[in-house]
Amino acid sequence: MIGFIVAGLVIGVLARLIKPGKQRLGLVMTLLLGLAGSVIGGLLANLLGTGDIFELNVLGFIAAVIAAVLLIGVAESLSSRRT
Template identity: 80%
Template sequence: MIGFIVAGLLIGALARLVKPGKQQLGILATLLLGLAGSVIGGTVANLLGTGDIFELNVLGFVVAVIASVALVGVAEGISARSRDKKVER
């Protein structure tokens, strides 16, 4: 379980490095998005038959980073919209 959390943090940090621009996300959001990306990557790898969901493999890692980049983008878009609504008021 601790390894899963560390992997999620690493994947979340890599996703933030890969995504251009400055993200307004804290360490907790990065961890949660990385964990979500890890689950997605592990699930895809499992569905393709390359390993178990909790098993570290190259395909699962790559898919996890890509999924985390997408999740960071979505989170960034949501937070930008909420900031814009606050500015309008």
């Protein structure tokens, strides 16, 4: 469980570094989006047959970072609509 949280935080931070521009997201939101991205990446890797959902592999990690970047974009667009 702790490894899943650490991986989610690393994925969230990498996604924020890849996404251009300034994001108005705190550490908790970065962690949550990283966790969501890691679940999506794990599901995708599992569907492709490269490993289990909670198994850390290269394809799952790359998919998780891409999913987290997309989720950050969605979170930014939703927060800009509220203001």
